[in-house]
Amino acid sequence: MQSVSLDEVQIAAFAAYLKQTAGIQPFDFCARSEGFIYPERDRPGALETFFFACAHQFGFWILAEDRWDKPMVARIDGRDLKGSDFLFRACTRACQADPSAFSPATLAARTNGQLSDLFRDDAGINPLPMWPEHLALIRGYADWFAARRETPADALRRVQAAPKPLFALLEILAEIPGYAEDPLQKKAMLLAIVLENRPERFLRVTDPESAVPIIDYHLQRSALRTGLVRVDDPSLRRKLVAREVLSRTEEELIRAATYDAVGRLMARTGLSAAAVDWFFFQNRTRCPETTEPDCPACPVQAICARETQLFQPVFRTTAY
Numbered sequence: 055m056q057s058v059s060l061d062e063v064q065i066a067a068f069a070a071y072l073k074q075t076a077g078i079q080p081f082d083f084c085a086r087s088e089g090f091i092y093p094e095r096d097r098p099g100a101l102e103t104f105f106f107a108c109a110h111q112f113g114f115w116i117l118a119e120d121r122w123d124k125p126m127v128a129r130i131d132g133r134d135l136k137g138s139d140f141l142f143r144a145c146t147r148a149c150q151a152d153p154s155a156f157s158p159a160t161l162a163a164r165t166n167g168q169l170s171d172l173f174r175d176d177a178g179i180n181p182l183p184m185w186p187e188h189l190a191l192i193r194g195y196a197d198w199f200a201a202r203r204e205t206p207a208d209a210l211r212r213v214q215a216a217p218k219p220l221f222a223l224l225e226i227l228a229e230i231p232g233y234a235e236d237p238l239q240k241k242a243m244l245l246a247i248v249l250e251n252r253p254e255r256f257l258r259v260t261d262p263e264s265a266v267p268i269i270d271y272h273l274q275r276s277a278l279r280t281g282l283v284r285v286d287d288p289s290l291r292r293k294l295v296a297r298e299v300l301s302r303t304e305e306e307l308i309r310a311a312t313y314d315a316v317g318r319l320m321a322r323t324g325l326s327a328a329a330v331d332w333f334f335f336q337n338r339t340r341c342p343e344t345t346e347p348d349c350p351a352c353p354v355q356a357i358c359a360r361e362t363q364l365f366q367p368v369f370r371t372t373a374y
């Protein structure tokens with residue numbers, strides 16, 4: 055039985071909507087941050103900071119028994135930030151204090167306690183729910199670069215010299231701990247759009263066709279609620295509504311379908327992965343996890359399936 059499927063009617067409706075929405079521009083991972091969430095333009099160490107930080111964009115939610123309980127939120131430098139912003143702020147703070155903070159050699163020289171201290175919140179604790187997994191990936195990441203006597207800047211130079219720079223970047227990241235574990239390459243593609251869209255233009259892409267969809271949990275929630283992806287199996291639907299932990303197979307079905315749906319949106323609209331991602335990234339606040347979505351105020355309410363009771367797959371992974 056096909057328990058998860060794509061809804062072609064919804065995909066066509068959303069493709070038409072995205073195409074006629076002129077305001078879909080990729081985010082530059084700099085503006086509106088004022089050097090707080092993300093490093094300022096031309097900040098020394100910014101490249102290494104993003105290489106590091108994108109690999110750690112995962113696991114920002116709390117599990118209670120076998121259910122999703124709440125997002126990770128912690129206070130850092132006087133502001134309460136959700137997981138992804140918290141981690142970027144912690145990395146930006148470390149980069150501003152020491153531009154070499156995220157060079158692989160510096161990471162390799164730090165003790166486990168010193169690495170944990172990089173992520174201290176204002177109460178003095180490291181609030182990352184999957185810290186052991188982060189630590190293991192940091193060690194693997196530093197070892198990978200040390201074994202090749204390379205830095206992220208060296209890797210980027212190789213990438214930029216290749217005939218297809220985006221393809222080459224994804225190929226290299228597919229080997230690096232922190233990026234290598236996810237066959238759908240969510241964090242790798244996130245790093246690619248950061249490097250391409252930052253004001254410094256760290257990456258110049260000449261092969262946009264090499265882009266892949268960026269599928270995190272916000273995007274899966276959006277795909278389920280909007281009806282781009284349909285779940286017909288009653289048992290799986292019940293688990294999604296109850297926010298229960300899914301099996302690996304169940305999660306893979308939903309994530310793979312969401313990947314296909316977003317891939318079709320990119321193909322039909324001609325929009326970049328970054329532009330489609332930015333649209334859905336903004337949707338995470340319109341269609342949130344912890345409060346009832348405000349459908350009447352939502353720009354896609356006319357075409358949305360409004361499956362507001364559905365939730366993203368609850369599944370512990372370092373992929374997103």
Ligand code: SF4
Nearest residue numbers: 341347349352355358
């Ligand atoms: S807020 Fe409502 S209309 Fe908008 S995406 Fe979410 S479910 Fe759909």
